[in-house]
Amino acid sequence: MKKFLTKERTVPRWIVLLIDLAITSWCFGFSYFIVKQFQFPNILRGHFIVYTGAYCTVSVLVFFFMRIHTGLIRYSNTQDMFRIFSAILISSLIYLVVLNVMITPVFNIQSLNIPAVLMINFFIAFSFLTMFRITVKGVYCYMKKVAAVHRKKVLIYGSDNNAILVKQALEACNNDSFIIAGFIGHDKNKVNSYIEQKRVYHIANLAALKQKLRVDKLVLMNTQLGVKDKKAVLERCLRLGLQVLTVPPADQWMSGKLKTNQIQDLKIEDLLQREPIVIDTCRISKELVGKRVLITGAAGSIGSEIARQVLNYDPEMVILCDQAESPLHEIQLEVEENFTKEQIRVFIADINNFNRMYYMFNHYRPEIIFHAAAYKHVPMMEMNPMEAVMTNVMGTKNIADLAVLFDAKKFVMVSTDKAVNPTNVMGATKRIAEVYIQSLNNYEEKVLELVNPEQKFYKKKTLNDNKTRFVTTRFGNVLGSSGSVIPRFRNQIQQGKAVTVTHPDITRYFMTIPEAVELVLEAGSVGEGGEIFVFDMGEPVKIIDLARNMIKLAGMEPDIDIPILVTGLRPGEKLYEELLNEDEKTCPTHHKKIKIAKVASYPYTKITEDIAILGRITQNNNELDVVKKMKEIVPEFISKNSRFEDLDQSYESVKEEVTH
Structure with missing residues (x-):
C-alpha cells in the first residue's frame, strides 16, 4: 500500500478524469434534489436524466480541454484550485447556453429551476473536487512522513520565489532520500514566518538547527547568491559538517521540471569560484x-x-x-x-x-x-x-x-x-x-x-x-x-x-x-x-x-x-x-x-x-646532457626533488673554480 501511494504515478490520467466526472455528476444530481426538495416522483418526471447527462457532457469536455486531470493530484496547489474554479464556472455558463439553444426547444421542457441548481452545484462541486485532491495529497504526505524515518533532513537556502520553486521541485521529483525541514536565509523580516507550511530560519542559527532539527544537508540554487556570499554560506556549512546540494536555475530544468539527476553535491570548483570576469x-x-x-x-x-x-x-x-x-x-x-x-x-x-x-x-x-x-x-x-x-x-x-x-x-x-x-x-x-x-x-x-x-x-x-x-x-x-x-x-x-x-x-x-x-x-x-x-x-x-x-x-x-x-x-x-x-x-x-x-x-x-x-x-638520447x-x-633552472640535482652541484663547483 505504501509503495502504491508513493509511486510517481499510480493511475492513468483518464481515470482521474472519470473520477472528476463522477464527482461532478453526483454534485449536480444532489443540487437538483435540493432544489426539488427531494420529491423523487417529481424529479423523475422532470427530465432529471436529460439535465444531468447534458451537464456531464459539457463538464467532461471543459475539464478535458482545461486539463485539470493531467497534474499529479498529490502535488496539487492553489493554481490547480483556481483551474477547478474556472472549469466549473465555464461549464455552468456553457451549459446554460446549451440548455436554452438545444435542450429546451428539442424536448419542449421548461428549465426555470436550473440556474438555482447550477448555483448550488457550483459550490458543492468545487468543494468536493478540491476535497478529493486535498485528501489524496494528505494521505500521500502522511505515507511519505511514515516512510521518512531513514531519510535525510534538508534545509532550503532562501525564502524568495526561487527557494519556493526549489521546494516544490524537490517534492515533485519524488526523491526518497531526504525530507524538507524548512527554509534558511539572511532576511530577518521573514524569520519565524511560514512558507508552504515550512518555517523560515536565520542563517546565524544554522549550528543550533543542525542539532535541533538533525539537519544533514542544505540545498542551494546555483544563481541565488553572488560568489562572495555563496562562498561564505558554503564555508559555514563545511565547518558544521553540513553537506551542500545544488540545483540548477529553473530555466535549465528539463521540460520545466527538476529531475533527480540535476540535484548534485556541491563541487570544490564552486568553493573556489571568484567573481565573474568582464572581458571586452x-x-x-x-x-x-x-x-x-x-x-x-x-x-x-x-x-x-x-x-x-x-x-x-x-x-x-x-x-x-x-x-x-x-x-x-x-x-x-x-x-x-x-x-x-x-x-x-x-x-x-x-x-x-x-x-x-x-x-x-x-x-x-x-x-x-x-x-x-x-x-x-x-x-x-x-x-x-x-x-x-x-x-x-x-x-x-x-x-x-x-x-x-x-x-x-x-x-x-x-x-x-x-x-x-x-x-x-x-x-x-x-x-x-x-x-x-x-x-x-x-x-x-x-x-x-x-x-x-x-x-x-x-x-x-x-x-x-x-x-x-x-x-x-x-x-x-x-x-x-x-x-x-x-x-x-x-x-x-x-x-x-x-x-x-x-x-x-x-x-x-x-x-x-x-x-x-x-x-x-x-x-x-x-x-x-x-x-x-x-x-x-x-x-x-x-x-x-x-x-x-x-x-x-x-x-x-x-x-x-x-x-x-x-x-x-x-x-x-x-x-x-x-x-x-x-x-x-x-x-x-x-x-x-x-x-x-x-x-x-x-x-x-x-x-x-x-x-x-x-x-x-x-x-x-642522453638525458643528462639534455638537462645540462x-x-x-635557463640559468635559473634549479632541480628540486630530482635525479638531476647533481648537475646543479657540478655547475656550482665549476662556478666556484672559475671564481677562484
Missing part, C-alpha cells in the same frame, strides 16, 4: 570574426575550451590540431553539434612533425594561432626529458616559425607559472619556448631559417618583414583539467581510499578553465607583440585544505572516514608556484586581472643556436 567581447570579436584560427592541443582541457569560445565569435574557420585521436574526435563531435560544420577542420598530427605542420599551414593559411599543445605533467616529464624538449620546445618552434613564414597575424602561446624559476624539466622547456617566442619580436636579426630534420626543406625569411605578433600568456593550474589534483582527489574519495597529498605545506594557484581561456582571448586581442601576460590567479590554495574540504563536501570527515596520506614531494615538484621571478616586475593593462611581465629579452640568434644544439643533443644544456639556456 567587442575587441575580441574584431580580432576573430571572419578569421582562420588554428588551435594546437585542441583536444586538451585548455585547447578544447579555446575552441568552444573562439567559435562563438564566428570565425571563418577553426582548425583543431592534436595528436590524441579519441579526445580530438570527442571535441569535434561536440562543436559540430553546436556550431556550423563548415567552420570546423580537424587535423590530427604531431607538432614535432615539421612536414605535416608545413602542409597544414600551407593548406589552411591560419591567421590567428593559439598554441596550447604541450606536455604538462611534471613527474612524467622529469622521467622523459627528451620528449618534453621535442614537444614543448621543438614543437613550439615549428609552429612559431611557420606562423612567420605564412604571415599569420598573431601567435598566442599558452604558458605556465612553472616556467618561472623552474625546478623541473617541464617548467624549463616552457621557459625556453617563452624565450624563443619573445625573440621573434626582435627585428634586429636578419634571417629566420627553417630547416626540417631530414634537410629536405630550407627557406629563409627576413625578420624585418615579419608581420606576426607573438604573445605569451602565463597562468597557474586550472580546475578540473585531466590528470590534475581535483579529479584525482575526487576518484580517491569515491573509492573510499586515502587522499594522497605530497606535502602538508604545498600550495597552488587555481583558476577555472573558462576563466583562463577568457583571459587568454582578452590578452591575445590586446597584445602588440613580445609581451608575456601574467594573469591574476587570486590567493594560493593549500592543497591539504583542498583535500579536507573535498572530503567534507562528500559528507564525510577527514582523517575519520577518509584518511589523508602525505606521500612526499614528487620529482621536480615545488612547494609553491610563482608567476614572476625575483628580477621580473609587472606593468598594468586595461584589465585588472591581466598584467605584463617585464622580462629580460634574448637575442634571436643566441636562442636559436642554443635550441639547435639542444635538438641535436636530444637526438643522442637546458640549465645553460
Whole structure:
C-alpha cells in the first residue's frame, strides 16, 4: 500500500478524469434534489436524466480541454484550485447556453429551476473536487512522513520565489532520500514566518538547527547568491559538517521540471569560484570574426575550451590540431553539434612533425594561432626529458616559425607559472619556448631559417618583414583539467581510499578553465607583440585544505572516514608556484586581472643556436646532457626533488673554480 501511494504515478490520467466526472455528476444530481426538495416522483418526471447527462457532457469536455486531470493530484496547489474554479464556472455558463439553444426547444421542457441548481452545484462541486485532491495529497504526505524515518533532513537556502520553486521541485521529483525541514536565509523580516507550511530560519542559527532539527544537508540554487556570499554560506556549512546540494536555475530544468539527476553535491570548483570576469567581447570579436584560427592541443582541457569560445565569435574557420585521436574526435563531435560544420577542420598530427605542420599551414593559411599543445605533467616529464624538449620546445618552434613564414597575424602561446624559476624539466622547456617566442619580436636579426630534420626543406625569411605578433600568456593550474589534483582527489574519495597529498605545506594557484581561456582571448586581442601576460590567479590554495574540504563536501570527515596520506614531494615538484621571478616586475593593462611581465629579452640568434644544439643533443638520447644544456639556456633552472640535482652541484663547483 505504501509503495502504491508513493509511486510517481499510480493511475492513468483518464481515470482521474472519470473520477472528476463522477464527482461532478453526483454534485449536480444532489443540487437538483435540493432544489426539488427531494420529491423523487417529481424529479423523475422532470427530465432529471436529460439535465444531468447534458451537464456531464459539457463538464467532461471543459475539464478535458482545461486539463485539470493531467497534474499529479498529490502535488496539487492553489493554481490547480483556481483551474477547478474556472472549469466549473465555464461549464455552468456553457451549459446554460446549451440548455436554452438545444435542450429546451428539442424536448419542449421548461428549465426555470436550473440556474438555482447550477448555483448550488457550483459550490458543492468545487468543494468536493478540491476535497478529493486535498485528501489524496494528505494521505500521500502522511505515507511519505511514515516512510521518512531513514531519510535525510534538508534545509532550503532562501525564502524568495526561487527557494519556493526549489521546494516544490524537490517534492515533485519524488526523491526518497531526504525530507524538507524548512527554509534558511539572511532576511530577518521573514524569520519565524511560514512558507508552504515550512518555517523560515536565520542563517546565524544554522549550528543550533543542525542539532535541533538533525539537519544533514542544505540545498542551494546555483544563481541565488553572488560568489562572495555563496562562498561564505558554503564555508559555514563545511565547518558544521553540513553537506551542500545544488540545483540548477529553473530555466535549465528539463521540460520545466527538476529531475533527480540535476540535484548534485556541491563541487570544490564552486568553493573556489571568484567573481565573474568582464572581458571586452567587442575587441575580441574584431580580432576573430571572419578569421582562420588554428588551435594546437585542441583536444586538451585548455585547447578544447579555446575552441568552444573562439567559435562563438564566428570565425571563418577553426582548425583543431592534436595528436590524441579519441579526445580530438570527442571535441569535434561536440562543436559540430553546436556550431556550423563548415567552420570546423580537424587535423590530427604531431607538432614535432615539421612536414605535416608545413602542409597544414600551407593548406589552411591560419591567421590567428593559439598554441596550447604541450606536455604538462611534471613527474612524467622529469622521467622523459627528451620528449618534453621535442614537444614543448621543438614543437613550439615549428609552429612559431611557420606562423612567420605564412604571415599569420598573431601567435598566442599558452604558458605556465612553472616556467618561472623552474625546478623541473617541464617548467624549463616552457621557459625556453617563452624565450624563443619573445625573440621573434626582435627585428634586429636578419634571417629566420627553417630547416626540417631530414634537410629536405630550407627557406629563409627576413625578420624585418615579419608581420606576426607573438604573445605569451602565463597562468597557474586550472580546475578540473585531466590528470590534475581535483579529479584525482575526487576518484580517491569515491573509492573510499586515502587522499594522497605530497606535502602538508604545498600550495597552488587555481583558476577555472573558462576563466583562463577568457583571459587568454582578452590578452591575445590586446597584445602588440613580445609581451608575456601574467594573469591574476587570486590567493594560493593549500592543497591539504583542498583535500579536507573535498572530503567534507562528500559528507564525510577527514582523517575519520577518509584518511589523508602525505606521500612526499614528487620529482621536480615545488612547494609553491610563482608567476614572476625575483628580477621580473609587472606593468598594468586595461584589465585588472591581466598584467605584463617585464622580462629580460634574448637575442634571436643566441636562442636559436642554443635550441639547435639542444635538438641535436636530444637526438643522442642522453638525458643528462639534455638537462645540462637546458640549465645553460635557463640559468635559473634549479632541480628540486630530482635525479638531476647533481648537475646543479657540478655547475656550482665549476662556478666556484672559475671564481677562484
